[in-house]
Amino acid sequence: MILKRRLIQPMLLALMLGLAVSGCGSDYTVFHPAGPVAQSELNLIVLSTVVVGIIILLIWALWAYVLIRFRDKPGNKAPYWPTWRHHRLLEVLVFIFPVVALVIIAIPTIRKTYALAHIPSAKRPPLVIDVTSLDYKWLFEYPQEHVATVNYFYMPVGRPVLFELTAHSPFGAFWVPNLGGMEYTMPNRVLPLWLEATRTGIFDGRNANFSGKDFWRMSFKAHAVPESQFQSWAQGLRQHAPRLTDADWQKLQQFTVVRASSYSSYPSNTFPERPTEFTVHGLYYTPTHKP
């Protein structure tokens, strides 16, 4: 008994401490989705947590019960079956039990995996943002608006955004937890990711993949604003911001951390060859690259 208390109590204590010191505040970005992608991912997280939670609790309970009941101590009246090594029904049950739990998780997993690979067709045509991860900074280019930003971007609320991700540096991973899950940025390759904001706000984004000694400073802000404000912001940049020249582009290649900045235009050669096929339902990115 003493031993059991030694085991369980600290474990529970540690768990409760973890929960208590934090609570479920707004710092839990994953738990506060601001768009359909993050929402759908959160739903799956909750579902899978509940299912595996039941399994965890069941095994903990069984474990504790067995441990208490069958301890080798004098006067223990529990049965002792020194030759019990098979039970067909039990063995089938312990097989079926995890299968059922997994089916519950697997079906929505696959459905969502396919669903999130496409922007729902009912939506408006997406805004395209070309994202390039550079060494310790992010470059965002708007091929439709012809403006560019560094370390922050604006996106309209209620309209899907198609991020075309690439890297001119080691692997990065583009992650805005409030809006949805991440995707790698890789050199010689353009990967698509769509996200959407359904409420306004400024969301933290971050490079989630180690890419060098200052990688921890590679964060950026995603501003979700109403469509009209987005248009006027782009308009404002086009009129007032400086141009992103080739020299600026070279400068961005250096291993530096820079502050957020905006540009009214950018050279055409900064982003790898753009994928050519573009349909709402199946944009298949063929490997594209410049030699």
Place this chain on the structure above:
Amino acid sequence: MTMNPWITHLMKRLFPPQVLLPDIIGIDIGLTVAAIAAIVFLTKTKRWGWLWREWITTVDHKKIGIMYLLAALVMLFRGGVDALMIRTQLIAPHQHFMSAQQYDEVFTTHGTVMIFFMAMPMVFALFNVAVPLMIGARDVAFPRLNAISFWLFAFGAILLNISFSIGGSPDAGWMSYPPYSELMFNPGVGENYFLLSLQVAGIGTIATGINFLVTVLRLRAPGMTLTRIPIFAWSALITSSLILFAFPPLTVALGLTMLDRIFGASFFTLGHQGMPMMYANLFWIFGHPEVYILIMPAFGVFSEVVPTFSKKPLFGYEAMVVSLLAISILSYGTWVHHFFEMGAGPGVNSFFGLSTMLIAIPTGVKMFNWIFTMWGGRIRVSVPMLWQLGFIPTFVVGGATGVMLAAVPADYQYHNSYFLIAHFHNVILGGTVFGVLSGMYYWWPKMFGWKLNERQGVWAFVFFVVGFWLTFMPQYFLGFQGMTRRMSTYPPGLGWTALNFWSTIGAYVMGVGFLIMVYNIIWSRIHPDWDTTGDPWDGRTMEWSLPSPAPEYNFARIPHVHSRDEWWEMKQEGRTDEVKISEETVHAIHMPRNTPMPVLLALAFFVGSIGMVFEWFWLAILGGLGVVAALTYGSFADYSEKEISRDTILHTEAQLGRVES
């Protein structure tokens, strides 16, 4: 005078600024002093010959196992100190306990050392010590190859560990994804150290895989069919087959990176249409089976420990074997779950998500089977069992979060976050490390002839487990707050501070647990609790029928096996005298002789690797010639085996009280 610039250049290459930090120089001095002390001690006590004859040139699986174990404990210390440095850095926002560069080096070596130079040798230690004894064999199938494996591992470990004082540590993470690990972003020799040390140790690992596969398949005692071998031997068999097919892709991934870095190829480079993602692909073809290479032996240990300490046979032996086989096959088809975010598409992701989830089924079956083994038993909570009891509630959490991670869209939010860190520490620490420590306490008397103190063992366990939960539970929540792995520090105001603080405290508690364990070993060595029976735990399998430690030839007479828990059955039926020998039944035994070839071969590999690391090709060629020379010597040498005469055996066995009167 002309020598001067050359020497300056050499010194700059050997000692770049990153190895000239005061703490590293301090450690260098400490290590040098320790080495000198060891040399003086060995010389004064005239033990060089003993060291050479008994250990360095040995081909005895039991001694090789002990050497693996000691090396693994040293590496556990090294990796543990790295972990504490990481946690110290992260205890509060904007800490500058280390520079970002040093932090990168520390987390890289932490991961590399823990996986390749702590967990793997720990597993091999247990294989070497237990498997031949369990299946009634005199040695492993290829004793010399076994020694080669060990020495390749040892020199690989040395190679990685000298990097922090000579030339600079690797700093691209234990996965070393290109293009960050390519010359363009990562000049210097650190990455070369990483590539070469893993390559050298990896050759040894493949050899171990071959060795134990053949050992279990071919060296079983008469009557010990595959349905009668202990589950630990099964786990050795299956782990070996995993090693065979997991390590070649790693060899290729590391080799191609090396060609890129040293010989100017264009596999994973930015330019010339290199494709870094192919490295991730190859690496995880290895990497995923690797985690099962680490966990299966732990499963095997628990399948021995639970029946022994519950006084009951294992529940569902067949199910256990089938689930081990299922896990091993499935583990080859899940690797993409390490990069769901690399855009392979929904079809690929769904497939690999599903296959990952499938692994949970056999694993779940095993969990239940251990619990049912305890059910209706009489559970003695000795230290090995204690680790198992800590394992079940811990590992189930790790496994469950693994299922959560396999849900692809959810993984988009977990990937590379602290949720992932918590998950894999939960399975690797809570599974593998608990398992090998359980096995260490369990087989310790068989290795050394004395038991480890129980009371201290309990304390070590308590500190370790409490520290473990305190360290890693907060990290799950940090993941949900968007904290990503490998950040050398973090700004305040994101809500990460409190959780990181508790995590760091937990890490120190775990560190105390490790120190208690070291104390436990040293104290028990000074006050040995001799195991005179050879069967301290009332065991069930054949190794407990032998004296502790087992004589050089293991079994004076190879036993005939009739059932699964043969030794237990013998004890139940009062047949324990069957293990005794008499003048009529004893025969002379032929054993392989010690040979310096393995250590010299590994040394040649080491020298050649140093040459490759610094791109001194003359040295690399020299090392290569050394390898060829050692192999040629090995091919032409006359390996006449030594004979242990009947009289010697009778004498030895008589002293152990194992001769029929």
Place this chain on the structure above:
Amino acid sequence: MSTVTETHRSAARPPEFEDTHESIRILGFWIFLTTDVVLFGSLFSVYAVFRNRVALGPTPHQLFAMGPVLAETLILLTSTFTCSLSLYAARSDKLKGAVAWLTATLLLGASFVFLEIREFVGDVRAGHTWHQSAFLSGFFTLVGTHGSHVTVGIAWAIMLVLQLMSRGLTVTNRRKLYTFTLYWHFLDIVWIFLFTVVYLLGIA
């Protein structure tokens, strides 16, 4: 020596398997070969993925000259035939035959390696180093790994010839010859796939 030969004649089992320990070594060597299967599988996967990543370098079509490659293939096929005859001779207790066929094998192997090196040197002279593109890196590494395996095989064969000549058809030497033939035939299988996947499909 002589006892072994006699048991061989009467037994159904070839001499390589008479001795338990040597038979275990043969199993061990088989297992080693299976790891090599996966090694080459990984290299093939790299080549398959990189095949179209030619950057500014030549395409397979432009690079490969089929004449020498066909010659290499025929040489290697012949060498595996002579290799099998060497084992056959050993099993018929013909030491001289075994050594002669083995020497033929290693000479054919050497000419294979010579042709391959010549091909590589020609490519590099033409400026097509593996630095030029991912495809070339994959090509040189895949073919080169096979070539280095053959080179190791030649060194092994030389040692084997020396041991056969000095010690005769001992149990150990029979086993070594047996494992060597396994290795050599395995390399031939790898080459068949190289020939098909790299060269034939490269120009197809």
Place this chain on the structure above:
Amino acid sequence: MDIQRHLPPPEPTGHGDEVEVRILTPHIAQPHFPAMQVTGYGLSLAITLIAFAMVAYHWMGLNTLVTVLIVMAFIQGALQLGIFMHLREAKGTLWHLPVLALALFIGLGIVGFSMWIMLFKSGVS
């Protein structure tokens, strides 16, 4: 004799595995003329030359050609294994067979899956 004999005396294996896994029992024979070897050599030469001719003279469309060539490579590989590599020789059980099968399965899996993964069928949209 210059070999080790630290193993139990070679009584017929004793593991009983031959009984357990009947399909893995060895088969061993040494004929008086190397007919198998000669046949194997002839066949492999023939297959190689046919494959070469198929490519050189463009006998069929590219897709069919690829399939046929790969099938022929497998046939030739099987020939080598069966005829030259004495696949069914062993002492005790033919343990190398399941291991080899697993290796082929995994090796092919690596090639196939890698190609599938690297297609990047990232539908978005």
